[in-house]
Amino acid sequence: MVLEFKPPYTVKVSEETPGETPVMRHFLFKDKLVDSLDGTAKTMWALYLHGNKAGGDGPFLGTRRIENGVAKEYVWQTHRQVRVRIENYAKGLTCLGLERQKAVGIYSVNMPEWTMTEQACYRQSFIIVALYDTLGAEAMDYIVNQVEMEFIVASADKLHNIVRLKGRLPTIKTVIIMDEENIKAEDKEAAQQAGLAVLGFKGVEILGEGITEEERVEPEPEDIATICYTSGTTGTPKGAVITHANCVAPIAGIDKLGGANSFAKIDHTDVYISYLPLAHVFERAAQGVHVFKGAAIGYYQGDTLKLLDDIAELRPTVFCSVPRLFNKIYDKVLAGVKAKGGVSQYLFNTAFNQKKANLNKSVHHWLWDRVVFGQVRAKLGGRIKFILSGSAPVSPDVMDFMRICFSARVFEGYGQTENFCGGCLTIQDDNTSGIVGVPFPCSEFKLIDVPDMDYRSTDKPYPRGEICIRGPSIMREYYKVPDKTAETINSDGWLLTGDIGLVDGAGRIKIIDRRKNIFKLSQGEYIAPEKIEGVYQKHELVAQAFVYGDSLQPSLVGIFVPDKDSLKSWAAKQGLGDKTAEELCESEQVKKDYLKTVTAYGKQNDLKGFEQIKSVYLTMQEFAVENDMLTPTFKLKREVAQKVYREQIDTMYNALSNGRAFN
Known part of the structure; x- marks a missing residue:
């Protein structure tokens, strides 16, 4: 059968199977999956x-020049220059005894040497x-020993930890130091005393040059291009x-x-800012x-606190990021508008609402883009062509x-x-919020029933279920753990994602839940904490939220990190005194009023x-990668958060059971 949705989301599907939706493919490539470009680039x-070849003598890899500790302009290496370095470096690695399909850590x-090492490994078929x-130390041990790693390419600041x-x-x-x-x-x-050979990156290049x-x-x-260990929120990392074919397909x-x-067209004139972890x-x-398109890549300084300064200097045309950063920008801009008040707030709201009413036609406005939004646009350099969000769902308001x-x-x-x-x-020019679009040309999609959560492919008006993906981008396996592989990829080659999706009337996917992060309260209600946190975190007072529930308890409690500036401003208006953010967090009255405020907001949403x-x-202690509360892709590690805040969680539940909690 063929299931027809309104253009441009027509998808070709297979015959229906009980408990499953029909198989979906991208409307442009419904007759075959894309696994290579032209039969040669595989x-x-x-x-x-x-x-x-496309980049030629144009800029390729750029870093900021540092003068007396101050970051200046970007300095570039061209595509031709970098290729010479990559090929010499690749030959040098081979001279050192690294063999085909052996692991390189x-x-x-992110820095240029990361990318050059990556390409050198692709050239020589290293992994x-x-x-x-x-x-963490235990996971590092596990990974290095599992792949029998002999070589690590590292920045100088990592040598101490390796030793x-x-x-x-x-x-x-052998350890090769980039800088x-x-x-x-x-x-x-x-x-050296520990028996490690320590070499310089340029020294390996010179070795290969000969x-x-x-x-x-x-x-x-x-051939295996990479073994990417999941930064998962629980358990031992899986590789x-x-x-190469998997990488090429997307x-x-x-x-x-x-x-x-x-989708947006990328070419050799584009400039990309690289700051999201290349480990993922x-x-x-x-x-x-x-x-692939011969574009230029500028690297951040390595400090996310200086990222906006790097962006202002680089002025990228493409910006990829994760919801956590977009949420911060959203909160800061709206809090700033609210603080100005008066004519400025009225003008912003008028411009915002007029553009929002026409989003189905265009993201541009001949007047408001210059008069109202120019300063906001300048935060990302002023010449962004498109933005791509990944890693986790973004709320429709933020999009x-x-x-x-x-x-x-x-x-x-x-x-x-x-x-x-x-x-x-x-899809380009579809500005509908709350969706993640249609399948990649390399992917087939279907939903399967999840009866215990009451999600079924027969649901009306739209089918719902666990998202399954199949196609040439699907990994080969989890390294040396066949039981985990079998749990994740079924006998028909479908990847079971654990995400709950909905297919709307236009054939687009919407992520609505997560199978693995669901728990029950004592009365039997199913709770999806990520959804709840997403609502709370849109409020200007909430920078981060961790919602916790116990199956033996009838209600939820929360560990919240307030937005510092918004908290102080709000507290002053509430007559809660002129205190530091930390002092405000300790105040019982502040917690009571804060809870009332976010509860009212939750009800409105x-x-x-x-x-x-x-x-x-x-607490003003942010959930961060550095304190192991977030994965490197900024997902909350729930088990870690639960352990860190076990005492506070128990105290809140004791207060609730004794009738002393805030209402």
């Missing part, structure tokens, strides 16, 4: 060569395994085995969509598209805000480590009574 190295924040501090762990990492023999000028003498000496002839085997599509899909005017597939896929205030197309993508981000993507928190603990 590996990541082939994609790089294409981009190198990369342990650093990239990214490492990062928030894995510290060396006793538990017997396979590590060798920053190596501390004591760290290098300690590494090789004029080499015998090497080109990478094959089914998703991603082949990048090919993005290119196809751009060529068909279904969202940034790897996003950067891969720009590498509308980004389109209106930045006068740019805003796309939302959906995918997972296990399919190299090749899930769904919103359709939270049911049992979905509202009944007690709150306020």
